[in-house]
Amino acid sequence: MTPRAVPWQALAPGTRKILIVNPYGIGDVLFTLPLLQALREALPTTTLGYLCNRRTESLVRAFPGVHVVRVFEKDEFRTRWRQSKRQWLADVRTLAQTLLRDRWDIAMDLSLNWQFGAALAWLGIPRRCGFDFRGRGRFLTDRLPLAGFDDRPVADYYLDLLQLLGLPRPARPALSLPLPPAAMQEAGDWLAQSGVTRDRPIIGLVPGGGASWGPQGAAKRWPPAAFAELGDRLADAAHGQLVLFGDLADRAVCDTVAGAVRHPAVIVGPAPSLLVLAGALRHCRLVVGNDSGALHVAAAVGVPSVAIFGPASPLVYGPYPPAAQDRHRVAVKTLACRPCYARFRLPPCPWEFRCLTTLPPADVYSIAQPLLAA
Numbered sequence: 001m002t003p004r005a006v007p008w009q010a011l012a013p014g015t016r017k018i019l020i021v022n023p024y025g026i027g028d029v030l031f032t033l034p035l036l037q038a039l040r041e042a043l044p045t046t047t048l049g050y051l052c053n054r055r056t057e058s059l060v061r062a063f064p065g066v067h068v069v070r071v072f073e074k075d076e077f078r079t080r081w082r083q084s085k086r087q088w089l090a091d092v093r094t095l096a097q098t099l100l101r102d103r104w105d106i107a108m109d110l111s112l113n114w115q116f117g118a119a120l121a122w123l124g125i126p127r128r129c130g131f132d133f134r135g136r137g138r139f140l141t142d143r144l145p146l147a148g149f150d151d152r153p154v155a156d157y158y159l160d161l162l163q164l165l166g167l168p169r170p171a172r173p174a175l176s177l178p179l180p181p182a183a184m185q186e187a188g189d190w191l192a193q194s195g196v197t198r199d200r201p202i203i204g205l206v207p208g209g210g211a212s213w214g215p216q217g218a219a220k221r222w223p224p225a226a227f228a229e230l231g232d233r234l235a236d237a238a239h240g241q242l243v244l245f246g247d248l249a250d251r252a253v254c255d256t257v258a259g260a261v262r263h264p265a266v267i268v269g270p271a272p273s274l275l276v277l278a279g280a281l282r283h284c285r286l287v288v289g290n291d292s293g294a295l296h297v298a299a300a301v302g303v304p305s306v307a308i309f310g311p312a313s314p315l316v317y318g319p320y321p322p323a324a325q326d327r328h329r330v331a332v333k334t335l336a337c338r339p340c341y342a343r344f345r346l347p348p349c350p351w352e353f354r355c356l357t358t359l360p361p362a363d364v365y366s367i368a369q370p371l372l373a374a
Contacts, residue, residue: 019049019104021111021120021130023072026274026293027317029056030300031154032110033063034173034320038159040065042167049102058275059297062177070098099123108161112136112146129164131157148343155320175320177300179279186272187279191243194268201240204281204298205231205265206289207257208250216346217249220290222308222356222364224253228260229361230288230368235263238285238372243268245277245287245294286371288364291317299328304371306331306364310356311346313339327374329367333359 018039022029029052039048049068052060054076061069072095080088100123107120109130117139120128130137131146142164149157159169188198196202207227209217231242242265244254251269258265271277278297281287287298287305291312298305299319307318308331316339319328332338338355340347 016043016045016106017047017049017102017104018043018106018108019051019068019070019099019102019125021051021107021109021116023051023053023074023111023116026056026059027296028110028154029060030175030177030296031320032158033175033177033300034155034170035108035158035161036063036065037174038162038167038170041170042162049104051099056274058273059177059278062180062183062275062278064178068102070095070102096123106165109140110158114138129161131161149316150342152316153318153320153322154316173321175300175324176302177278177297179275179282179301183275183279184282185279187276188283190272190276191268191280191283195266196243196268197241201238201285202283203231203234203238203240203242204245204284204287204289204303205242205257206245206287206292206294207253208246209290209292219346219349219353220292220310220312220356221253222290222310222359224256225260226359226361226364227257230364231257231265232262233361233365234286234288234368234372235261237369240285241266243284245281245289246270286368288368299324302327304328304374306368306371308332308356308359308364309339310353311339311341311349313341327371329371331359331364331367333363 020032022032047067048065050060050066051070051072054071054073057069057071060066080091104125106127107125109116109120109128112131112133114136117128117137121139128140129142130140132143133146137143144160155175162169205227207224209220235242242261242263244257244265244267246254247270254267258267278301281298281303282301284303287303289295291307291309295305295307305328314330314332318330319325333355335355
């Protein structure tokens with residue numbers, strides 16, 4: 001379908017309500033912040049809603065300008081299906097009735113999934129905007145062709161959807177997440193309970209691969225020995241304490257790093273919520289880690305950070321906007337074969353991910369050290 005730009009003023013009169021649909025991971029959800037900024041600026045009286053997954057819910061509730069948050073958690077529905085088909089049907093009905101009562105005028109579907117488009121059509125949402133990726137946008141009323149997120153930041157692709165509503169892009173798009181004081185207090189208490197003190201600067205390390213790549217997460221990991229060497233150098237430079245962040249799947253790699261450093265390191269484990277994790281990262285002087293949700297959170301809350309990229313492109317998945325790299329930098333090993341992750345697929349690597357294994361800690365330290373001194 002050819003994209004059509006219908007001026008907002010030409011829509012049916014009445015309450016104007018827009019639902020953003022993004023059921024994916026931390027980075028994907030944070031990359032929608034510039035889109036939300038543009039909608040707030042162009043349509044200040046519009047009610048903005050967000051359909052997200054359970055893990056990102058606490059973050060989304062802190063997004064500026066989001067009035068309504070609805071949750072669709074695929075794993076919960078799958079579990080319910082296995083336990084009781086009747087209860088699964090009741091849960092589906094409850095969510096559908098909630099969305100029907102909301103009476104959304106427009107859905108901006110970022111799922112790249114035809115099932116979501118079909119569900120939004122079944123719910124009677126009159127305008128459904130999104131991407132047509134591999135023909136999956138057939139239930140959308142307004143769509144843009146998409147081959148993949150290849151040559152620009154993901155956030156810029158999301159901003160492209162504004163043209164379907166006849167709305168301008170923001171003059172200075174930003175990806176920023178202000179944190180409420182209560183979140184900062186809860187995060188400080190959580191760090192203290194984990195054994196983190198406030199007498200020295202906190203150097204945060206994120207040695208895991210994040211959950212979004214699943215079993216392939218190890219393909220995003222810089223070696224634990226490299227993290228340990230870097231951590232010691234940063235702790236020496238800042239007279240700081242090392243704190244390792246990660247979820248349950250990252251415990252083994254965190255243990256390895258903690259066992260290899262000269263300085264004592266605290267492993268804080270999974271945070272009670274992503275909002276608490278965001279507050280904890282905000283308490284850090286510097287955060288260094290693999291390309292992962294935690295690094296996206298650190299950048300969003302304004303913590304100086306260094307993200308280590310292997311197969312994925314930092315242009316596409318790195319700090320946004322690119323000009324923000326004075327505070328949020330990337331470390332890469334320049335090789336002819338990288339980036340190889342494209343169109344949501346990671347090909348087999350015949351060189352055992354040399355893009356990560358041959359990246360020296362000294363190179364990453366030279367990128368991170370100026371951020372410590374800033």
